[in-house]
Amino acid sequence: MSGTTTATQTATASTATMPAKHFMNAKYGLKSWLLTRDHKRIAVLYLITVTAMFALGGIYAALIRLELLTPGGDFLSADAYNKAFSAHGIIMVFFFLLPSIPAIFGNFLIPIQVGAKDLAFPRINLLSWYLYVIGAALALIAIVAGGVDTGWTFYPPYSSQYSQSHVLLAGLGVFIAGFSSILTGLNFVVTIHKMRAPGMTWFRLPLFVWAHYATSLIMLLGTPVVAITILLLAVERVFGVGIFDPAIGGDPVLFQHLFWFYSHPAVYIMILPAMGVQSELVAAFARRRVFGYSFVAFSSLAIAIIGFVVWGHHMFVSGQSMYAGLVFSILTMLVAIPSAVKAFNWAMTMYKGSISYETPMLYAIGFLGLFVIGGLTGLFLGAMGLDIHLHDTYFVVAHFHYIMVGGAVMGFMGALHFYWPKISGRMYPDAWGRLSALIIFIGFNLTFFPQFIAGYLGMPRRYYMYDTDFHFWNLMSSAGASVLAVGYIMPLFYMAWSWIYGKPAGPNPWNAKGLEWTTQSPPTTFNFDETPIWNEEAYDYDPEESEAEYEKEFGTIN
Amino acid sequence: MWDFPFLPEQASTFAGEVDAFYFALVGVTAFFTIAIYAMIWVFSVRYRRGKKANRSNPPTHNNFLEAVWIVIPLGIALAIFGWSAKIFFDLRTPPQDVMEVHAIGKQWMWKFVNEDGKYEVNELHVPAGRAVQVKMISQDVLHDLYFPAFRTKQDVLPGRYTTLWFEATKPGTYHMFCAEYCGLLHSGMIGKIHVLKPEDYDTWLADVGRSATASGGGSGNAIVDGAQLFEEKVCHTCHKTNQAAIAPSLIGLYGSEETLADGSTVVIDDAYIRESIIDPQAKIVAGYQANMPTYKGQVSEEQIVQLIAYIKSLK
Numbered sequence: 001m002s003g004t005t006t007a008t009q010t011a012t013a014s015t016a017t018m019p020a021k022h023f024m025n026a027k028y029g030l031k032s033w034l035l036t037r038d039h040k041r042i043a044v045l046y047l048i049t050v051t052a053m054f055a056l057g058g059i060y061a062a063l064i065r066l067e068l069l070t071p072g073g074d075f076l077s078a079d080a081y082n083k084a085f086s087a088h089g090i091i092m093v094f095f096f097l098l099p100s101i102p103a104i105f106g107n108f109l110i111p112i113q114v115g116a117k118d119l120a121f122p123r124i125n126l127l128s129w130y131l132y133v134i135g136a137a138l139a140l141i142a143i144v145a146g147g148v149d150t151g152w153t154f155y156p157p158y159s160s161q162y163s164q165s166h167v168l169l170a171g172l173g174v175f176i177a178g179f180s181s182i183l184t185g186l187n188f189v190v191t192i193h194k195m196r197a198p199g200m201t202w203f204r205l206p207l208f209v210w211a212h213y214a215t216s217l218i219m220l221l222g223t224p225v226v227a228i229t230i231l232l233l234a235v236e237r238v239f240g241v242g243i244f245d246p247a248i249g250g251d252p253v254l255f256q257h258l259f260w261f262y263s264h265p266a267v268y269i270m271i272l273p274a275m276g277v278q279s280e281l282v283a284a285f286a287r288r289r290v291f292g293y294s295f296v297a298f299s300s301l302a303i304a305i306i307g308f309v310v311w312g313h314h315m316f317v318s319g320q321s322m323y324a325g326l327v328f329s330i331l332t333m334l335v336a337i338p339s340a341v342k343a344f345n346w347a348m349t350m351y352k353g354s355i356s357y358e359t360p361m362l363y364a365i366g367f368l369g370l371f372v373i374g375g376l377t378g379l380f381l382g383a384m385g386l387d388i389h390l391h392d393t394y395f396v397v398a399h400f401h402y403i404m405v406g407g408a409v410m411g412f413m414g415a416l417h418f419y420w421p422k423i424s425g426r427m428y429p430d431a432w433g434r435l436s437a438l439i440i441f442i443g444f445n446l447t448f449f450p451q452f453i454a455g456y457l458g459m460p461r462r463y464y465m466y467d468t469d470f471h472f473w474n475l476m477s478s479a480g481a482s483v484l485a486v487g488y489i490m491p492l493f494y495m496a497w498s499w500i501y502g503k504p505a506g507p508n509p510w511n512a513k514g515l516e517w518t519t520q521s522p523p524t525t526f527n528f529d530e531t532p533i534w535n536e537e538a539y540d541y542d543p544e545e546s547e548a549e550y551e552k553e554f555g556t557i558n
Numbered sequence: 559m560w561d562f563p564f565l566p567e568q569a570s571t572f573a574g575e576v577d578a579f580y581f582a583l584v585g586v587t588a589f590f591t592i593a594i595y596a597m598i599w600v601f602s603v604r605y606r607r608g609k610k611a612n613r614s615n616p617p618t619h620n621n622f623l624e625a626v627w628i629v630i631p632l633g634i635a636l637a638i639f640g641w642s643a644k645i646f647f648d649l650r651t652p653p654q655d656v657m658e659v660h661a662i663g664k665q666w667m668w669k670f671v672n673e674d675g676k677y678e679v680n681e682l683h684v685p686a687g688r689a690v691q692v693k694m695i696s697q698d699v700l701h702d703l704y705f706p707a708f709r710t711k712q713d714v715l716p717g718r719y720t721t722l723w724f725e726a727t728k729p730g731t732y733h734m735f736c737a738e739y740c741g742l743l744h745s746g747m748i749g750k751i752h753v754l755k756p757e758d759y760d761t762w763l764a765d766v767g768r769s770a771t772a773s774g775g776g777s778g779n780a781i782v783d784g785a786q787l788f789e790e791k792v793c794h795t796c797h798k799t800n801q802a803a804i805a806p807s808l809i810g811l812y813g814s815e816e817t818l819a820d821g822s823t824v825v826i827d828d829a830y831i832r833e834s835i836i837d838p839q840a841k842i843v844a845g846y847q848a849n850m851p852t853y854k855g856q857v858s859e860e861q862i863v864q865l866i867a868y869i870k871s872l873k
Binding site: 073253286294316318322334347386392453464473543551 | 711
C-alpha cells in the first residue's frame with residue numbers, strides 16, 4: 001500500500017514545477033487580499049478564518065471534556081461550563097460547520113468545475129466574507145466580554161428573560177453571519193445555472209456541484225427564517241414584547257418551531273457539501289464513475305426538500321401535539337432513504353475499481369463508516385417512542401457528532417487533503433496525512449461511541465456534574481478526545497510545512513478527472529486561458545486503463 | 559468507576575418494550591453498518607490498485623439495485639415508524655384510573671404535591687403497580703422531568719400544564735433529572751424517585767410529619783394552604799362555598815362540565831381553573847357576569863396548584 005502511494009506521488013509530482021504566475025502571486029500586499037474579488041483568494045481568506053474558528057471551538061471542546069473527566073464539578077464552575085458548551089456550539093455550528101466546505105471549497109472549486117472564470121457576483125462574494133468576519137467578531141466579542149450561557153439553541157424564555165449573559169451580541173453575530181450564508185447560496189445558484197462552460201451540461205456536472213446546488217437552496221430559503229427568529233428573540237429581550245415568554249403572553253414552543261425550521265435543514269447545509277466531496281474522492285481513488293450518478297445527484301435535492309419538513313422531530317417532548325409528532329416522525333423516516341441511497345452508491349463505486357489509498361481516500365472511507373452509524377442512529381431519534389427516552393441525552397450528542405464531525409468534518413478534511421495541491425500548488429507528506437486520518441478515525445470513535453451508551457443510560461446533556469453511574473463512559477470519551485485532538489493538530493503542521501517546502505504538485509497530482517484538474521496548480525486568476533469546452537461525461541475514469549498504467553510502471557504486486 | 563452498565567434499570571411497564579425496540583434498532587444499525595463495511599472491505603482488498611482482478615465493463619448504474627436499496631430501507635423505516643408510534647401513544651395515553659401528582663419546576667428544584675396534598679422537594683414517592691400521572695408546570699424557564707428507569711420524560715413549560723404518566727413495576731430508588739437546559743444549576747436540578755411496595759406506600763402516606771420540611775413555612779399540606787389562600791385573596795367573598803352567589807359555587811365543581819356564556823361547554827380541570835385565575839375573562843360560565851379581576855402576577859404556580867388542590871377537595 002505504501003509502495004503504491006509513494007509511487008503515484010513521485011510519478012506525477014517529481015517532474016512538476018511551480019507555475020510562474022498563479023492567483024496567489026498575481027498581486028502582493030494585504031490590500032490585494034482584503035479587496036480581492038478572486039473567488040480563490042476569498043476561499044483562502046475563508047480557509048484561514050474558518051480554520052481559526054474551528055481551533056477555537058476545539059479549545060472549548062477540550063474544556064468540556066476536561067470538566068467531564070470526573071463526575072464532580074472540579075475543573076470549571078457551573079457558569080464557566082455553561083458558557084464553554086454554548087461557545088463550543090455557537091462557534092462550531094455557525095462559524096465553522098455552516099461555512100466550512102461551501103465557503104472554502106465550494107468557493108474555490110465551483111467556478112473552476114463549471115468552467116467559469118469566477119462566481120457570478122465576485123463583489124457579493126467578498127461581501128459574504130466580510131459579513132462572516134463581522135458576525136464572527138461579534139460572537140467573539142460576546143464571548144470575551146463574559147460569554148453566553150444559553151446553548152447554541154437560544155431557547156426562550158431563558159434566553160429572552162432570564163439569562164444575564166451576552167445573548168444579544170452573540171445573536172447579532174449569528175444574524176449577520178446568516179446573510180453571508182444567504183449571499184453565498186445566491187452566488188452558487190446563479191453561477192451553476194448561468195455560467196457553465198459550453199458542453200458542461202447538468203448531468204456532466206461533478207456531484208460536488210450538485211450537492212452545493214442543493215445546499216444553496218437551503219441557505220437561500222432557510223437562513224432568513226433563523227434571522228427572523230433571532231430578531232423576534234431580540235425584540236422580546238430588549239423591549240419586553242411577549243412573543244415567546246408565556247409570562248408576557250408568548251409561546252416558547254413557537255420559538256422551537258421557528259428555530260428548527262431552519263436549524264434542521266442547516267444540518268443538511270453541513271452534511272450535503274461533505275457528501276459532494278465524498279463523491280469526488282471515491283470516484284478519483286477508485287478510478288470509477290460514481291455508481292448511479294443521477295440517483296446520487298437527485299438524492300441531494302430530495303434531502304434538501306424533505307429536510308425542510310422534518311423539523312418537529314426535535315420537539316417530540318416539547319409539548320407539541322402527538323399527531324404533529326406522528327407526521328414529523330414519518331417524514332423523518334423518509335429523509336433517511338436518500339442518504340441510504342448515497343451510502344450504497346459510494347460503496348458500489350468501489351466495485352471493479354482500481355483503488356489506491358492516499359490520504360483523501362482514507363478520509364473518504366472514514367466518512368462512509370462514520371456517516372452510516374450517524375445516519376442510522378438518527379432513526380432511533382426519529383422514532384418517537386424511543387426518542388422520549390433519548391431526547392436531550394448524550395445519545396443525541398453522540399448522534400449529531402457522528403453526523404457533523406464524523407460526516408461533515410471528515411468531508412472537510414478529505415477535501416482539504418484532496419484539493420490542497422490544487423490550492424497551494426504543493427504536495428503534503430502523504431504518510432503523515434494517512435497517519436492523521438487513522439488517528440482521527442480512532443480518536444473519534446473513542447470519543448463519541450461511549451456517549452451513545454451514556455445517553456441510553458440516561459445521562460442528560462448540558463450537565464457539568466453527573467451521577468457516578470455515567471463515569472466510565474465519560475472517562476472513555478475524554479480519553480478519546482485527547483487522541484482526536486492529536487489527529488486534528490497534526491495537519492496544521494504538515495500542511496504549513498508543505499506550503500513552503502512541499503513538492504510542486506503539477507496540474508493533476510491524483511490523475512483525477514474534471515475541469516479543475518486541467519488547470520495549473522495553483523490556478524491563474526481567471527482559472528482558464530480561454531473558455532474551456534467540455535466534451536467528457538463526469539468521472540470518465542477507466543479502471544482497466546489505470547491498472548495498465550500502473551503495471552507498466554511498477555509491475556503487478558500479485 | 560469500573561462498573562459500566564449498558565442499560566438503565568427497567569422499572570416501569572414501558573421499560574421492557576422500549577428496550578426491546580432499542581435492541582431491534584441496534585440490530586438494524588448493525589446489519590446496515592456491517593453490510594456497508596463488508597462492501598468497503600471486500601472491494602478494498604479485491605480491487606486494490608496493482609492487484610489482478612476482473613475489472614472489465616464496470617457497471618455505472620443499475621436501476622434494479624437502486625430499487626432494492628430504496629425499497630428495503632423504506633420498508634424497514636416504515637416498520638420502525640409503526641412500532642415507535644405504538645409505543646409513543648402508549649407513553650402518552652394514561653389509563654382512566656390514575657393517581658395524580660402535581661409537579662412545579664423552578665430554577666433549580668422540583669416541588670411535588672402528592673394526591674393527599676403533602677409536599678415533596680426533589681423527591682417523589684410512588685407506589686408500584688399503580689398508574690401515576692404527573693401534571694407539571696414551570697414557574698420560570700423550560701425544564702424537563704426525566705425518569706430514565708421509566709424511559710419517559712416530558713418538557714415542563716411555563717404557562718401551561720403538560721403531563722406524563724408511568725406505572726412503576728419494581729420497588730427501588732431511581733434517578734430524576736431535569737433534561738431541558740434551564741440555566742446555571744441545570745445539572746443540580748436532580749432528585750430521586752422512590753418506588754414503594756403498595757403497603758409501604760400506605761405507611762409512608764400515613765406518616766404525618768413527612769411533609770413539614772418540604773412545605774417551606776406553610777402548613778405542610780397544599781389543600782390547607784389552598785384554603786388559606788382562598789381566604790387571603792378574598793376569593794370566598796364571591797365564590798361562596800355553600801351557595802350560588804355572584805360567582806359559581808366551587809363545591810363538587812372539579813371534573814364537572816359547565817356551559818359557557820357562548821353556549822360551548824368546558825370540563826373543569828386544572829387547566830381551566832388556572833386560566834380562570836390568570837385570565838378570568840377568557841371563559842365565563844353562562845349566567846354570570848365577567849367581573850372577576852385577574853390574579854396574574856399575584857399568585858405563583860405553586861399557589862395555583864394549592865388552590866386547585868383545595869377546589870378539588872370541595873366535595
